[in-house]
Amino acid sequence: MSRVQPIKIAILAMGGEGGGVLADWIVDLAEFNGFMGQSTSVPGVAQRTGATIYYVELYPKAQAEADGGTPVLALMPLPGDVDVVIASELMEAGRAVARGLVTPDRTTLIASTHRVYSIVEKTAMGDGRVDPSNLLAHAQAAAKRFVHFDMEKAADEAGSVISAVLFGALAGTGVLPFSRAQFEATIERGGVGVKTSLKAFGAAFDRANVPVELKQVDEPFSMPAPADPKLKALVDRIARDFPAQAHPVLVEGVRRLVDFQDPAYAGLYLDRLQKVRDLPAGGDPQLLFETARHLALWMSYEDTIRVAELKTRSSRFERVEAEVRLKPDQLLAINEFMHPRLQEIAETLPAGLGNWLLRSGWPRRLVERFTREGRVVRTSSLGGFMTLYLLSGMKRWRRSTLRYAAENRRIEEWLAHIAAAASLNPQLATEVAQCQRLVKGYSETHERGLRNYETLMAAVREGGARLAPATVRELRDAALSDERGDKLRIALGRHALTPQLREAA
Template sequence: MSERTQLHPGTPIKIAILAMGGQGGGVLADWLVDMAEHAHWWAQTTSVPGVAQRTGATIYYVELLPESDVAAAGRQPALALMPTPGDVDLVVSAELMEAGRAMQRELVSPERTVFITSSHRSYAVGEKSAPGNGISDPNKVIEAGRECAKRFMCFDLQALADKAGSVISASLFGAIAGSGALPFTREDFEETIRRGGLGVENSLKAFANGFEAAHNAPEQAELLDLTRPMPEVPTSAKHASINKLLDSIRQDFPEVAQPMLVAGLRRTIDFQDVAYGRQYLATLKELNQLEAQHGGADKQWSLTVAAARYVAVAMAYDDVIRVADLKTRGERFARVQKEIGVKEGQLIYTTEYMHPQLDEVCGTMPAPLGKWILNSAGMRRVIEPFCRKGRFMQTGTLSGFLLLYSLSGMRRFRRSTLRHQIERKSLDAWLDLVRKTLPIDHDLAVEIVECRRLVKGYSDTHVRGSSKYLKLLDAAQHLSGKPEAAQKLRQLRDAALADAEGKQLDAMLQQDRLALA
């Protein structure tokens, strides 16, 4: 028994497990109950489900009481059905932000709680749908865990489970054993897994990984390294045409911009073809030469670096063809199967929710035809009723897959579509403004490039982002030549990214009298 385990006669050990759907919180709770009962303890588990997978995890609550205490009391125990704030011995979280929720609920206390959490993230809907970077800072949770718990352990238990070819419930079980928070031996834990009879070998490997991580955990949980290394410039590629483009990156561009240029080249080639990647580099080369004429070296080539990213984003826009391509890729099916733990011999069918709008449908057509339909009131009346409701499609079936696969094959005709003409016109207007501004105000030109981050996604998301983006470009033209123009445009962009509706941006534009008529 670990020195950290403290039993109070007549008082059960109280355990709270926070896990989302699919993370095996119920399995973990059942393992704890099974282990305790085989050791002749009284055990009970209950669960309090969250509203949804990412608006609140299910809380599994376990109470364990030695048989000797029950015998001494002379009656069967009355165990609680849910955790009480400040009265939990062990809190286990299968994901880092759920650890934050546990502390918000005051389940963790510095006087008694051993707190174990995985450091990996499953992003909330609000984080993924934010106009800007909505990802919460995970280190704030770790810092709070250091303060709130008697002992706090945090490491990537999902990675340890993946390494063993198992699921996170097994590595969490191992971390509990390695922490010494419960008065059971390692053999007790391992025999529990063996009694389960499913995936025993891999589960035991994941258990061992979690055990070692917790047993050797530092007294203070370490903060996560949030830096993202830039991609390296490859020395060669499989195709000679791509080798020439890589040579161009190394020879024609400053070193500081090369990693982002490699990322942009990969994106544009993946989106369309090698010729499209060549067009991307030609655009960047022209911008880099212009920046060189206006103090680019003194500014650490900030415009070229920013443009390397956002020109690629603008050229590789999200259209129906792109969505169909991504949804029918083999690696996507493999990733989904891995995430849900599909076993050999099992079949999985992924149901896609598709809701293309009339503009998106016409965008895949040849430009003259698409324009004619959009400008024809009669044709709109005929087609729009079919675009009012979403469609559910199973990409695992032959008919569903072939439909999307055929759509993805239309990328060979993409340059002739209405959507490509629209995007090309938008790209040219944006770059013209950058070229016009650069000789006047280098910093403002960089901020104009950064404004492109507002344009993303498709359907309503694309419409909202594009609307705010156009307002920022109009504001940039008004700001050109004025003091602190770059700082002001940055503030406006931050306001645009702060909320999806753009209310903060509109308020600032109205205040500064920069709103469009």
């Protein structure tokens, strides 16, 4: 059975760069927040012919107590067995790669891109400098994730030292199960150069943790001015109750949900987001942004009513005509292959009736018999169009359906997971919010995604405070790359997570 492994961190730094301070910060961070920490160091023979290697291992105290003993932590890093490598200079990153400390299946590499030339480079008869582009390319190929920028320059701009920048970059990657606030409290406990160190830390954290989506919405956003009073009230609420940085995604979410159902449903969307905003970590812009985006997607789930509505819209017919380049003298026939299963039929019925059908005897078998074979519906004909049009008209009764009840229960549980994770770490909560990506599509595609999602949420419950944001990201990526769940099970085993799934209601 897989056992919990220590978190293994190697720091390569030259003399005077604060590598020892960085190692001490990491150990203090761990010990102050429920982990055991151990650090060792092996100095190089000179400041530029051999940097000091600081090695840190961290292990959760709760797990040690559950194991019934004291863990034996290693004194030196082994090739292929390091989670995080931190290099204070680009050549040191190259040395770490050459030593095998950096591996593409496991290691996060954090390195400054500035150069301090080695003795060999300086004493060469000609230009002995190593091409930095080659170093960067090798480091990128060798690491699972490579975070790099000129950290010496960032330290100078903050009036601090590079160790504070490296500490901030480490926090920004999310590879450790600690929040930004816990990292910053560690610097404050040190009591030396706190103000400048926090400034350097913050700049590096933001550099390592900038969400692409938030970068894209930095341009001024003009709020719409709808004439409908109900829609105007929703837009005014967004402008009044939510930060400007989230306005674009909130407006799009409201537009999507009004189209999916009605303004009252969009109001429920804002009600849920207001609870996220009011969390202790709700001020984190990335958490609110990602929750808003994925909540809108989940609340506009694809049920049979939605599919029928999309297939009978005039815009769809216009798009198909444009795609096939229909000429004026041509007729277009659109055939839809429909294969509704018992599950989809039951989910479209009122909740009580749908549950009865799923648990019934001969009525269930009768419906399964008639749905065993798919059928072709020609939506370009009057009969086929009216069949789907009438089904889309059931939108007004959607709130009473079995599917609506099931999705709302899942959404509320997902929001509870986000709130629980936010109490530990906003970065962790953001990764949990993005797990909604697994729940998509309809029919069997939806079932497979939902199964992987529930497995992942069970792992999040089991991991608790020892789960790093980067670990959730890794598990989610594994689930997205293999809908059968095989890669997810392998990744769960690697992190010693054996989630027990709760029986679905």
